[in-house]
Amino acid sequence: MHTFEFNRPANPAAAIAAASQAKTAQQGADIRFVAGGTTLLDLMKLNVETPSRLLDINRFPLDKIETTPDGGLKIGATARNSDLAYHPVVQRDYAVLSQAILSGASAQLRNMATTAGNLLQRTRCPYFRDTAMPCNKREPGTGCPAITGTNRTLAILGASDQCIATNPSDMCVAMAALEATIHITGPKGTRAVAIGDFHLLPGNTPHRETVLEPGDLITHVTLPPPVRGSKQLYLKLRDRASYEFALASAALVLTVNGGNITRARVALGGVGTKPWRSTEAESVLTGKPADAANFRRAADAALRDAKPQSENGYKVELAKRCITHALRVAITG
Numbered sequence: 001m002h003t004f005e006f007n008r009p010a011n012p013a014a015a016i017a018a019a020s021q022a023k024t025a026q027q028g029a030d031i032r033f034v035a036g037g038t039t040l041l042d043l044m045k046l047n048v049e050t051p052s053r054l055l056d057i058n059r060f061p062l063d064k065i066e067t068t069p070d071g072g073l074k075i076g077a078t079a080r081n082s083d084l085a086y087h088p089v090v091q092r093d094y095a096v097l098s099q100a101i102l103s104g105a106s107a108q109l110r111n112m113a114t115t116a117g118n119l120l121q122r123t124r125c126p127y128f129r130d131t132a133m134p135c136n137k138r139e140p141g142t143g144c145p146a147i148t149g150t151n152r153t154l155a156i157l158g159a160s161d162q163c164i165a166t167n168p169s170d171m172c173v174a175m176a177a178l179e180a181t182i183h184i185t186g187p188k189g190t191r192a193v194a195i196g197d198f199h200l201l202p203g204n205t206p207h208r209e210t211v212l213e214p215g216d217l218i219t220h221v222t223l224p225p226p227v228r229g230s231k232q233l234y235l236k237l238r239d240r241a242s243y244e245f246a247l248a249s250a251a252l253v254l255t256v257n258g259g260n261i262t263r264a265r266v267a268l269g270g271v272g273t274k275p276w277r278s279t280e281a282e283s284v285l286t287g288k289p290a291d292a293a294n295f296r297r298a299a300d301a302a303l304r305d306a307k308p309q310s311e312n313g314y315k316v317e318l319a320k321r322c323i324t325h326a327l328r329v330a331i332t333g
C-alpha cells in the first residue's frame with residue numbers, strides 16, 4: 001500500500017481550504033476527505049485510489065438529523081446510515097429511505113457508512129477494482145473490457161461505449177424518488193444540487209462521476225416535506241438475501257386516491273449508471289387506475305431505452321418485474 005498523510009483539520013473551512021489544493025475531486029484525487037472509510041479504504045488497499053493526503057471529517061458537527069422549518073428533513077453529511085435508517089421521522093415519513101438503507105451492506109458497515117460517503121460510493125465493476133486490467137473509469141483512455149467481458153451485473157440504462165458500470169447505491173435510489181437535494185460548500189461558496197443532477201452519466205468521461213470540484217465538501221442533504229398518506233416501498237432483487245448489491249431495485253413514493261394513482265415517483269437501482277429516476281414510468285402511472293395493466297405499462301416505459309450487453313439481457317425483464325411487483329405490494333399490501 002502506498003504512503004499517505006492523515007490529517008484532522010480543525011473545522012470544515014480548514015478542510016475545504018486543504019482539499020481545494022487537489023488537482024481533481026474525481027477518480028485519482030490526490031487529496032480526499034474520509035468519513036466512514038468503508039469505500040475509500042477498500043479502494044486504497046486495492047491501489048485503485050492512491051491519495052497522498054486524507055482529511056478526516058468525522059469530528060465536524062455534520063452528523064445531525066433534524067426537521068426543517070418547512071417540514072422537510074436535514075440530514076448531516078456524517079450522519080451514519082444506521083442512525084438515518086432508524087431515525088423515527090425517517091421510519092414514519094420517509095420509509096422508502098429507511099428500507100433502502102437497511103437493504104444494503106451489513107449492520108457493521110451501516111454503523112460506519114455516512115450519508116455523503118454513500119452518495120459517493122464507487123461502482124462494483126470487477127475491472128474497475130482490478131489494477132491489472134484496463135478501465136476507462138480508473139485510467140481514462142485505456143478501454144472498457146466489461147463491454148466484451150464480464151458484464152452480468154452492469155448497467156442497461158445510461159451506459160456509453162466508454163463505460164457501462166452500475167451505480168451500486170441503494171440509499172441514492174430512495175433519495176431520487178424522494179427528490180433529495182445535496183448541499184455543498186466549496187472554495188467558491190455554497191450551492192444546492194438536485195440529486196438528479198449530482199451524478200453524471202459516463203459519456204466520454206466515465207472518470208467524472210459527480211459535479212464535485214476540488215475542495216467541495218458535502219455538508220448535508222435535505223428532503224422536501226413528506227407526502228402525507230403516500231405509499232412508499234423499496235424492493236431490491238439480488239443474488240442472495242443479504243450483504244449483496246442490487247441486480248435491480250425499485251423505490252416508489254405513490255399517492256392513491258379512489259383507486260387512481262394521483263402522484264408517482266419511481267426510481268431504479270442496479271440497472272443504471274447513476275441512480276435512475278424514471279419520469280417515463282411516473283407519467284404512465286399518474287392519473288391512471290392502480291391496476292396490473294398500468295403497472296406493466298409503466299415498467300415497459302421505464303425500460304424502453306434499455307441497452308443490454310452480452311450477459312445482462314435478463315436485467316430488462318427482471319427490472320420490469322421488480323417495478324410491477326413493487327407497485328402491487330406498495331398499493332395493495
Ligand SMILES: Cc1cc2nc3c(=O)[nH]c(=O)nc-3n(C[C@H](O)[C@H](O)[C@H](O)COP(=O)(O)OP(=O)(O)OC[C@H]3O[C@@H](n4cnc5c(N)ncnc54)[C@H](O)[C@@H]3O)c2cc1C
Pocket residue numbers: 032033034035036037038039040041042057077078081103104105106109112113114115116117118119120121168169170171216217218219243244245246
Ligand atoms: C462489503 C460491502 C458491501 C456493501 N454493500 C452495499 C449495498 O448492498 N448497498 C449499498 O448501497 N452500499 C453498499 N456498500 C457501500 C457502503 O454503503 C459505502 O461503502 C458507504 O456508504 C460509504 O460511506 P463512508 O462514509 O464509509 O465513505 P468513505 O469511504 O469515507 O468515503 C467515500 C468517498 O466519499 C468521499 N466523501 C466522504 N464524505 C464526504 C463529504 N462530506 N464531502 C465530500 N466527499 C466526501 C470520500 O473522499 C470518498 O471519496 C457496501 C460496502 C461494502 C464494503
Ligand code: SF4
Pocket residue numbers: 123125126127128134135136137138143144145146147154162163164165206
Ligand atoms: S464498465 Fe466502466 S468501470 Fe467497468 S471496466 Fe468499463 S470503464 Fe471500467
